[in-house]
Amino acid sequence: DGGITQSPKYLFRKEGQNVTLSCEQNLNHDAMYWYRQDPGQGLRLIYYSQIVNDFQKGDIAEGYSVSREKKESFPLTVTSAQKNPTAFYLCASRDPSWGPQDTQYFGPGTRLTVL
Amino acid sequence: AQTVTQSQPEMSVQEAETVTLSCTYDTSESDYYLFWYKQPPSRQMILVIRQEAYKQQNATENRFSVNFQKAAKSFSLKISDSQLGDAAMYFCAYRSGYGNTPLVFGKGTRLSVIA
Numbered sequence: 562d563g564g565i566t567q568s569p570k571y572l573f574r575k576e577g578q579n580v581t582l583s584c585e586q587n588l589n590h591d592a593m594y595w596y597r598q599d600p601g602q603g604l605r606l607i608y609y610s611q612i613v614n615d616f617q618k619g620d621i622a623e624g625y626s627v628s629r630e631k632k633e634s635f636p637l638t639v640t641s642a643q644k645n646p647t648a649f650y651l652c653a654s655r656d657p658s659w660g661p662q663d664t665q666y667f668g669p670g671t672r673l674t675v676l
Numbered sequence: 677a678q679t680v681t682q683s684q685p686e687m688s689v690q691e692a693e694t695v696t697l698s699c700t701y702d703t704s705e706s707d708y709y710l711f712w713y714k715q716p717p718s719r720q721m722i723l724v725i726r727q728e729a730y731k732q733q734n735a736t737e738n739r740f741s742v743n744f745q746k747a748a749k750s751f752s753l754k755i756s757d758s759q760l761g762d763a764a765m766y767f768c769a770y771r772s773g774y775g776n777t778p779l780v781f782g783k784g785t786r787l788s789v790i791a
Contacts (some may be wrong), residue, residue, distance in 0.1 A: 594778055601685070603767060603783035611776050619778065651721065657776040665711075665779055667721035 564588065565668035567652050572673045574639070574646070582637045582671045584652035593635040594653040594665070597621060604651065610635055611657065639673065647675045678703045680770050682782035689758045690790050696743075697753045697785045699768030707773030710744070710751045715765040715784075724766070727751065729773070755787075763789045 565586040574580045584593065592611050596604040606619030610629040624643025629635055635654075639646045652668040679702045689695035701710070712724040727735045727744050734742050739756045755762055768782040 592776065596781075601783060603682075604779075604781040606778050606780075609778050649719065653721075664723050664726075670719050 567668040586654045590654035595637045596651045598649040680782035684785045686786045688788040699751045709771045711769040712753045713767045
């Protein structure tokens with residue numbers, strides 16, 4: 562089945578540690594996105610990538626880093642510089658060739674908790 | 677920058693009744709697309725309905741319909757014959773029609789359905 566997978570579902574991190582969240586898609590989509598969701602804040606864009614080896618900062622990129630070495634994969638690293646990393650993280654993808662009306666598909670999310 | 681505002685953090689509706697969720701947006705663009713996403717307790721984001729700004733006709737998907745008022749920059753979602761499974765967070769989102777830009781989300785409305 563085509564879709565987006567995120568792993569792990571739950572992640573616990575000690576303060577001061579970097580952690581990487583995985584996002585993989587087999588939809589053959591060029592564009593991929595990372596969002597952070599906090600209660601009452603909606604979804605805020607962290608980073609996005611429109612094509613392999615290219616990515617742009619979103620609204621809240623500080624303390625995060627990404628890579629896009631393969632079309633299917635867009636991992637997000639939460640660094641120790643992120644002051645308040647506890648949140649729910651959503652990965653998404655879409656096919657830009659279908660135009661801006663095209664659906665953006667989401668993964669099931671990763672819940673990160675800093676201990 | 678475009679912004680999306682959902683002024684109702686929480687709403688409730690009796691089963692089988694109709695409810696309307698509000699969304700307003702701010703943009704100077706003439707070409708854009710609007711979306712409503714549903715996030716049930718599983719936290720999986722699901723596209724409910726979309727509207728192209730150039731279309732005057734309001735979009736409809738089964739029990740879900742929108743009231744798109746372009747001049748007022750309003751995009752409300754109407755759910756008819758509400759069901760228990762409609763209980764979820766609902767997010768309004770905007771995408772520019774120019775270039776390949778990410779979705780901009782509102783902060784969401786939590787809908788409860790009362791049996």
